[in-house]
Each structure stands twice: as structure tokens, then as C-alpha cells.
Amino acid sequence: MIDFEAIKETTDGTRFDRLTALLIGTIAVLAACLAVVQMAQSQAEGRANILTSRITVDLSGRLSASADQETFMIGSSQRAIQLEIDGTSRQIVALDTGDAAADGIGKSDVNAGERLLAIAAEMGTPPAESGPIDAYARHLLVAPIEALIAEVTEQNRLVDVANDASNRSSMAVLGLSMVALAGVLVGLAAVVGEGRAGRLTLLMAYLGASAALISLVRAVV
Amino acid sequence: MSDATQPPDPTPDPTPEPPPEPQPDLRPSRLPRRDERWPRSAPPVPVPPQKKEPTSGRGVAILLSTAAVLAAMLTARAALISSDASGSWQQSMRTEVKRSAFAMEDIRYVYNSEAQVAFSIAMEQVRAQELRTYAAQQSPDARPALEAEAKVHEGTVTIMLPSSEFASDPVYALPSGGYDVVVRLADTRAASPDALALDPDALMAAGDHATDRAVRMMSTTIPVGFAFLVGALAQGWHRRRRLLLAIGWSCLVAAGTLGLAVELLG
Numbered sequence: 001m002i003d004f005e006a007i008k009e010t011t012d013g014t015r016f017d018r019l020t021a022l023l024i025g026t027i028a029v030l031a032a033c034l035a036v037v038q039m040a041q042s043q044a045e046g047r048a049n050i051l052t053s054r055i056t057v058d059l060s061g062r063l064s065a066s067a068d069q070e071t072f073m074i075g076s077s078q079r080a081i082q083l084e085i086d087g088t089s090r091q092i093v094a095l096d097t098g099d100a101a102a103d104g105i106g107k108s109d110v111n112a113g114e115r116l117l118a119i120a121a122e123m124g125t126p127p128a129e130s131g132p133i134d135a136y137a138r139h140l141l142v143a144p145i146e147a148l149i150a151e152v153t154e155q156n157r158l159v160d161v162a163n164d165a166s167n168r169s170s171m172a173v174l175g176l177s178m179v180a181l182a183g184v185l186v187g188l189a190a191v192v193g194e195g196r197a198g199r200l201t202l203l204m205a206y207l208g209a210s211a212a213l214i215s216l217v218r219a220v221v
Numbered sequence: 222m223s224d225a226t227q228p229p230d231p232t233p234d235p236t237p238e239p240p241p242e243p244q245p246d247l248r249p250s251r252l253p254r255r256d257e258r259w260p261r262s263a264p265p266v267p268v269p270p271q272k273k274e275p276t277s278g279r280g281v282a283i284l285l286s287t288a289a290v291l292a293a294m295l296t297a298r299a300a301l302i303s304s305d306a307s308g309s310w311q312q313s314m315r316t317e318v319k320r321s322a323f324a325m326e327d328i329r330y331v332y333n334s335e336a337q338v339a340f341s342i343a344m345e346q347v348r349a350q351e352l353r354t355y356a357a358q359q360s361p362d363a364r365p366a367l368e369a370e371a372k373v374h375e376g377t378v379t380i381m382l383p384s385s386e387f388a389s390d391p392v393y394a395l396p397s398g399g400y401d402v403v404v405r406l407a408d409t410r411a412a413s414p415d416a417l418a419l420d421p422d423a424l425m426a427a428g429d430h431a432t433d434r435a436v437r438m439m440s441t442t443i444p445v446g447f448a449f450l451v452g453a454l455a456q457g458w459h460r461r462r463r464l465l466l467a468i469g470w471s472c473l474v475a476a477g478t479l480g481l482a483v484e485l486l487g
Contacts, residue, residue, distance in 0.1 A: 013457045021457035025450025028288075032446035035296065036439045043303060043432040050310040054317045054421065061321040068332040072402075076340045083344070101366030104359055108351040108367070115347050119399035123336060123343075132407040134417055137324050 016194040016202070023186050023205055030212050031179045037219045038172035041165045048162035055155040059148065065140035066126075073124020080120050084113030168219045175215030182208030281462070284452040284469045291473060292445045295438060295480050303435035309428030316421035323416035331406045335387040339400040342381050342388045347398050349374035434487055441479040448472035 013021070087109025094103035126142045127133045133141075185205035192198040349371045356367035382389055393400045410417060448469040455465035 013459065018454075018457035021453040022450075025446075025453035028449035028453075029443070029446035032292070032442040035442065036436065039299065039303060039439050040436045043306060043435065046307055047310060047429070047432070050314050050425075053314055054425075057314075057317050057321050061325055064325055065328045068328050072332045072336050072340075075337075079340070079344065083348075100359070100363040101370075104355050104363055104367045105352065105370055108355045108370075109348065111355075112344070112348045112351040115351070115398060116344055119343055119347070119395070119397055120340065122395060122397055123340060123399045123402050125403075127403045127406075131403055133403055134407070134410055136320065137328065137406065137410055140321075140324055140328065 014194060016198065019202060019206075020186060020190050023182070023202070023209060027179055027183050027186065027209055027212075030209060030216065031176065034172050034175040034179060034212065034216055034219070037216065038169055038176065041169035041172060041219065045162050045165035045169060048158045048165060052155055052158045052162065055151055055158070059151055059155075061140050062143040062148065062151075065137075066143035069124060069126060069141050073120060076120030076124060077117055080113050080116035082113075083116060084110050087111075087113060171215050171219040175212040175219065178208050178212035178215060182206075182212060278456070280466050281452050281456050284455075284466055284473070285449060288445050288448045288452065288469075288473060291477060291480075292442050292449075295442050295445065295476070298480070298484070299435045299438035299442075302431055302438060306428045306431035306435060309424050309431060313421040313424035313428065316419050316424055320416065320419040320421060323413060323419070324410070327406065327409050327413075331387075331402060331409055335385065335405060336400075336402045338381070338385045339388040339393075339402075342378055342385060343399050345374045345377045345381070349378065350398075430487070434483060437483045438480060441476050441483065444472045444476035444479070448476070 087106045090102055090106030090109065092106075094100070094106055127138050129138070131138070182205045185201055185208060189198050189201035189205060192201055352367050352371035352374065356364045356371065359367060387393055387405050388400055393405055395401055451465050451469035451472065455462045455469065458465065
């Protein structure tokens with residue numbers, strides 16, 4: 001007599017069963033890989049966006065702080081030059097009028113103007129690297145145009161990095177959607193069983209898994 | 222005599238009628254049921270017991286269930302770590318804004334307010350000094366006018382100096398006659414140690430480290446996926462079930478070990 005139960009236990013499944021099992025396992029591996037890629041790219045996008053925002057704040061701070069320092073230096077120098085001009089003008093008038101006192105005041109003002117020009121330059125000089133000021137305040141005050149251009153270039157690069165990471169993350173999400181669809185279809189195929197409908201459903205599931213694999217490759221490469 | 226008046230035949234018919242022919246079974250043929258395989262009178266033929274696989278379908282189910290639970294745990298932990306990373310980055314952004322605001326306010330106050338007043342005082346001082354110096358070289362006729370002019374500027378200094386903490390403190394006086402704005406700014410910054418301690422770069426670095434951990438933690442789900450693959454194959458290839466299950470459990474152990482290593486070692 002035939003023990004059908006033993007036969008079922010000792011022989012392999014049908015080709016349909018094997019293909020179904022293979023696809024289920026492949027879907028699990030694909031899902032894990034896509035999840036890793038999606039997390040990595042999503043984090044890269046977030047990091048690039050934060051750095052871009054920080055550079056914006058830094059650029060704004062450097063422009064404002066260096067403008068305060070330069071405005072003071074230029075304004076003070078202008079006041080010193082103005083004093084020299086006044087002194088020279090007073091001397092010219094004193095020549096016409098013969099006023100010795102006015103001539104003396106004029107010469108004093110010219111001398112004072114020259115001293116004040118040097119004082120304005122000394123007071124308005126940006127802090128040296130070895131000075132007492134903290135590094136961040138110095139970073140804000142010392143803002144040559146080349147450094148600012150380099151920051152803007154870096155910011156633009158980070159924007160490109162963020163966009164690229166966003167695209168890759170979206171591609172990974174698409175892949176995960178395809179994996180989910182393939183999982184549903186393979187489950188349906190297992191329920192329907194071996195038959196024309198089951199084989200067709202399994203084929204569609206394999207197509208979904210292939211699309212997920214393509215998304216994974218595009219997200220990585 | 223007629224037939225109608227004849228009495229019935231009292232002799233019974235010795236030949237009974239034959240039973241009706243059995244009707245053929247017109248029902249569609251079917252496989253005999255389990256209890257119809259052999260006649261009830263015949264005992265079942267003993268079948269030698271077949272060797273059962275020690276790892277039956279239950280082993281596959283346990284492997285797949287364990288893989289699912291482990292994958293969920295690793296994914297959840299990775300999500301938590303990545304959330305910490307995002308939080309650190311956001312905090313670094315807020316700290317950057319705060320640090321910039323503090324520094325810009327200090328710089329604005331020193332250069333736009335204090336330094337302007339200090340330079341104005343310096344102007345009056347220098348003008349007074351130059352007038353005194355020039356007056357000393359002049360004749361007695363021109364000297365009083367120059368000294369009077371010098372007194373005007375000195376009087377202005379006397380009035381303005383007390384209002385400027387910057388210009389009043391001899392610590393900031395420069396030999397040339399001005400005042401050291403950089404030292405004043407450094408002292409103003411030092412008066413707010415909390416603002417000086419703000420470090421958005423450290424928060425950014427903490428976020429970078431956390432995101433690396435999160436990605437490594439998530440990567441440990443790939444061996445779990447392979448364990449799932451192998452477990453599913455074990456369901457389809459019964460002859461290789463033991464080997465496949467062994468491989469599957471090895472993948473799970475590897476994934477768990479890697480996850481623990483990431484968690485404990487960073």
C-alpha cells in the first residue's frame with residue numbers, strides 16, 4: 001500500500017513551488033538592500049541640506065561682521081581726512097587774512113589728521129590669527145572675497161549632493177514599492193496554486209522583483 | 222358453466238417470481254475513500270515506517286519567524302539611531318544660528334557703538350595735543366589763541382570720557398593715541414562664556430557618527446534577508462532541507478552578532 005504522506009515528505013516540491021520559494025527569498029534580500037540604500041541616501045540628503053543652511057548663516061554673519069569692521073575703519077579714516085582738509089582750508093584762509101592763530105590751528109589740525117588716519121587704521125585693523133579674540137569672531141571679521149567665493153562654491157556643491165541623494169533615495173523607495181508589489185503577487189500565486197492563473201501571477205511577481213532590482217542598481221550606481 | 226362463475230384456483234403458484242435485475246451504478250467513478258481501500262474484513266497491510274526528516278516544516282517556520290523578528294528589531298534600532306542623527310544635525314543648525322547671533326551682536330556693539338565714541342574722544346585728544354605742541358613753539362602773541370582752542374577740545378574730552386567705559390579704561394589705550402578695539406571685543410566676548418562654548422561642529426560630528434552607526438545597523442538586515450532566502454529554499458528543496466536550514470541559522474547568528482557589535486562598539 002502506498003503511504004502518500006511519506007512520499008510528500010521525502011520528495012522535492014514542484015517546479016512552481018521552487019520558483020515561488022526562490023522569489024520569496026529574493027524579495028527578502030532585495031528589501032533589505034533597498035532599505036539600507038534608502039536610509040543611507042536619505043541621511044546624506046539631510047546632512048547636505050543642514051550644511052547648506054549652516055553655510056548660509058555663516059556667509060550672512062561674515063558679510064555683516066566684516067561690514068561693521070570696515071565701515072568703522074573707513075568712516076574713521078574719512079573723519080581724519082576731513083580734519084586734514086579743514087586744517088588746510090584754514091591755513092589758506094589765514095594766508096589771506098594774516099591770522100597767525102588761525103594758521104596755527106590749521107597746521108595743528110593737519111598734523112592731527114595725519115595722526116588720526118594712522119589711529120583709524122590701527123583701530124580698524126582686522127584681528128590677527130594670534131590675537132586675543134576667539135577663533136569664531138575672527139572667522140566672522142576676516143572675510144576676504146576669495147574665502148566667501150569658496151564658501152558659495154561649497155554651498156552649491158552641497159546643493160548638488162543633496163539633489164543627487166534625494167533622487168537615489170526616491171529610486172530606493174520606488175524599489176521598495178516594487179518589492180511590496182512582488183511580495184503580494186507571489187503570495188497570491190502561492191494561494192492560487194499551480195495552474196495557468198498561478199503561473200501568470202508568479203510571472204508578474206518576478207517582473208516586479210526585476211523592477212526592484214533595477215531600482216536598486218540605479219540607486220547605488 | 223362459464224369462466225366468470227368458476228371459483229379461484231386454491232392451489233398456490235409453486236414458482237416464485239425471480240428478483241428484479243440490479244440496476245447498474247450510473248454514478249461517475251471516483252477514487253475509493255480512505256476506509257474503502259480494502260475490504261472491512263481484511264486487515265491493513267503494515268507499511269514499514271518511512272524515515273522522517275528530523276527537520277520538518279516546523280524548522281523552516283521557526284527559522285523564518287526568527288528572521289522576521291530579528292529583522293524588525295534591527296530595523297527599529299537603526300531607525301532610532303538615524304533619528305538621533307537627524308536630531309543632532311538639527312541641533313547643530315540651531316546652535317549655529319545662536320552662535321552667529323551672539324557674535325554678530327558683540328561685533329556690532331563694539332565697532333558701531335563703543336569704537337565710534339572712542340575714536341571721537343581720540344580725535345579731540347589728538348587735536349588738543351597738537352594744539353598744545355604747536356602753541357609752545359609760537360610767539361606769545363599767537364600762543365593764547367592756540368591754548369584756548371586746545372582747552373576747548375580738552376573740555377570736550379572731559380565731558381565725553383566718563384560716558385565711554387572703553388575709552389576710560391587705560392587697559393585699552395594704544396601708544397599711538399587710539400584704543401585697542403580687538404582687545405575690547407575679546408573682553409566683551411569673554412563676558413559671555415556660554416556663547417563662547419557653543420559648538421555646532423561638535424553636534425554635526427555627533428550626527429555624522431550616529432548616521433554611520435544607523436547605516437551599519439541597517440546593513441545587518443542583509444544577512445537576515447539571506448536567511449529568509451535560504452529558509453524559503455528549504456521549503457522547496459526538501460532533500461537539502463537540513464543543509465539549507467543550517468546555513469539559514471548561521472546567517473541569523475551572524476546578523477545578530479553584527480548587530481550587537483554595532484550597538485556596543487559603535
